[in-house]
Amino acid sequence: MSFYSTKHWAGSIFFAVLLLHVPAASGLTIYRIGGESFPPPDLDTPYEFVQIGWSEIDAAEHGRENLIQLDPDAIRPQFLSSDINLTPLIQERGGEVLTFVWNGWxxxxxxxxxxxxGDLATAFLGDGRFAVHWPYIKAVTFDLGAPLFLDRIRFFPRDKYLTDRFVQQFRIGINDGDPLKDGTREVNLGAAGFYFDFDIVYDAAENTQSVIDLKFPYQPIRYVLFYSKENTTGIWEIAELEIYGNGFAPFASYVSNVIDLGAPASLGSLRWAGQQDEGATLALSTRSGLDYDPNTYWRYTFRGGERTRFDAKGRPLNLASYNKLALGAQAGITHDTAGWTFWSTAQDFAAGEGAIAGAGPRQYVQVRADFTSEQRASGRLDWMELAVSIPPVAQQAIAEIMPAVVPPGAAAAFTYKVKASVASDDLGFDRLAIDTPARVQRVDGVRLSGQPVAFELLHSDDTGFVLAVPRVDAQRTQEVLEVDFHASVFQFGTVFTGRIFNSQHPAEVPQALAWGDADGVPSSERLRVDLTRLGTGPLGALSVDPGVFSPNGDGINDVVEIGCDVLNLSGMSSVVCWVYDVSGRRLGLVDASRLGSGRYVGVWDGRDASGSLLPPGLYVVGLRVETDQGTTQRQAVVSLVY
Structure with missing residues (x-):
């Protein structure tokens, strides 16, 4: 099954059949980032393949990496060895060392x-010169450039002064770099509006050790404070102050260059391969645009606080011209909301594929990988592949659904409206796929420009359905296609996403539908459906069908089906179904699984935990769901007869 042929559901018989009838020419292009030693995908259709190396990122093309180890076949967060001293490397790693003087840092x-x-023969002398004027202490902040897991801090005098020039009083402080915590830490140090605050992890008032070697707490640390006063007797010196890391960078990221697809294209799926250790996350996201630059650049005009998007000659600012401005003239960079989508929500890494963000054809695409690691647990990304096709299905395709609010779990009647702007060289479409939270109960009818038309339900499962509809091409551009169907909604804010595609070009990617006013009448203008009731708990009523069953092997009512609506879960939750006798004694487990919002269905065959058939009588079926809000249970009685 090729990954680009449908919504990113696998195993669709309909699409698998379509791929057997591929035309000689195809507008499909696959872009792969990384995985340079891997062969191109083995597909049953012609396609163009574009290989991009992990290391090809360029800031001039909006690419960047932070704390990433780049290899031809994979990227992963950098790993800090506990035997490498970071202090001589701070500046090349993007950090800096600051000292506290009378007017601040x-x-x-x-x-x-x-x-x-790094020279053991030289030393900083704490001989009191720093205390001639305020401040009467020596304080140095080591900015590591990013939060890191640190192992230890070590400092000492030169060998010949080990016994008489050690530091008698010192403090070691840490700061994780989180600005939301500024002002809440234990010690605040600074002046002239430039302050750092630190949590003090070591406070030595009467030290007698020459070599100080102290462990850091297990947490990300960006800033390390060394703070000392004059010795009470004699002077102190530090030949070397060493900071050692230990483990993966806790936060690392990779952003690709902006990829120019050459022309507006239908955006298909993003696929990837790699590894995510337990305790770590690897968040992949995409964005797409109509122009090359995802940013808007601003310049101060020096007329009060006025800002402009143009340079002094009236030309729009871009990355190159913005970087040439004097620092005082640079007024900031913001997201280009008119031409680019925002970064998509993170993909489910375990799924291995997801949709590229962007409703409608886009010419420019960018991908991003954010790693969150523990000290010994991280992730690895081998490659990412993007599937696109040119020409697109349509220049624009918008959709809306009505009604916008329905009762939870009930079969509701919906109308889904689609309007596409199709140019003469676009593919047009004769297929419509609509995503639903459960299997659609039925499709009642299809209309084009208000007139009933023939249709065929080609595929239906628990994630959505696919319809064959009359072909919409440039001759029928802007005509409204309406689909009436019945489905159930289990979660507030369920989005009925959809795609259109052309069955004569099955190798090319479907085009996602954007929400909007498809019928020209102010109504829902959205694809989201809400629920009429909230706060009723995560479980609806529990049903058993049939209420009386006879597991005697005759093929008639041998099992009982247990059903329940699972509502408004924010993610996957534990759902367990048990069978009890009427006294409350637990007899057996029907099912234990993790589910999201939707329809739960379990089957009981009348057997207990040992596999033995139970005697005739009344039994209680209990369903329990565990959420962040607590435990919710539902029960129903079923009769077993022979």
Whole structure:
């Protein structure tokens, strides 16, 4: 089954059959990022293949990486070895070392550098010169450039002064770099509006050790504070102050260059391969645009607080011209909301594929990978593949659904409306796929421009259905296609996404429908459906069918089907179904699984936990769901007879 042929559901018999009848020419293109030693996909249809290396990212093309180890066949977060001292590497890793002086935090001095220059023969002297004027302490902040898992901090005097120049009083502080916590930490240090605050992890008032070697707590740390006063007797010195990391970078990211598809294209699916360790996350997202630059650039005009998107000659700012502005003239970069989608929500990494963000044809695409790691648990991304096709199905295709509010779990009558703007060189469509939260009960009719037309239900399952409809091409552009169907909704804010495609071009990707005013009448203008009732709990009424069953093997009412609507779950939750006798004694487990919102269906064959048939009588079926809000249960009585 090729990954680009449908909504990203696998196993659709309908689409598998279509792929057996592929025309000689295809507008399908597959872009692969990474996985350079892997062969191109083995598909049953012609396609163009474009290979992009992980290392080809370029800031001038809006690509970037942070704390990523780049290999031809994979990317992963950088791993910090506990035997590598980070302080000499801070600046090349994007950090800096700051020292506290009378007017606040400033870049470190040449004398400060003696404590992290890697030369054991040189040393920073704590001989009191720093205390001649306020502040009467020596404080240095090591900005590591990003939060890291740290192993330990180590500092010491030169060998010949080990016994008499050790630091007698010191504090070690840490800050994870989270701005939301600023002002809440234990110690606040700064001046002239430039402050750092730290949690103090070590506070030594009477140290007698020459070599200080202290472990950091297990948490991401970006800033490390060294703070000391003059010794009570003699002077102190530091030959080297060393900071060692340990483990994967807790937060790492990769953003591809903007990929120019050459022309507006229908966006298909994103596929990927890799590994996600337990305790770590790998979040993949996409965005797409109508122009090359996903950003809007602003310049100060120096007329009050006025900003403009144009340079002094009236030309629109871009990345290159913005970077040439004086720092005082740079007024910020914002997202181009007119030309680009926002980053999509993170894909389910275990699924291996998902949709590319963007309703309607887009010429430019960008992908992103965000890694969140523990010290010894991380992720690896081998490759990502994007499937697109040119020409698109339509220049634009919008849809809406009515009604916008229905009772939870009940079979509701819906009308789904689609309007497509089809140009002469677009593919047009004769297939419509609509996603539903459960199997559609029935499709009642289809209309084109208000007139009933023939249709065929080609495929239906628990995720949606596919219809064959009359062909809509440039001759029928802007005509409204309406589909009446019955379905149930189990979660507030359920979105009925959809796609259109052309059965004569099955290798090309379907085009996603954008929400909008499809019929020209102000109504729902959206694809989201809400529920009439909230706060009723995650479980509806429990049903048993039949209420009386006889598991005697005659093929008639041998099992009982247990059904219940599972409502408004924010994710997957534990659902367990048990059988009890009327005294409440547990007899057997019917089912235990993890489910999202939808229709739960379980089957009981009249047997207990040992597999033995139970005697005739009344039994209680109990369903229990565990959520963040607690436990909810429903029960029903069933009669077993022979």
């Amino acid at each position: 400033r870049s470190h001095t040449e004398s400060d550098e003696l404590m992290f220059d």
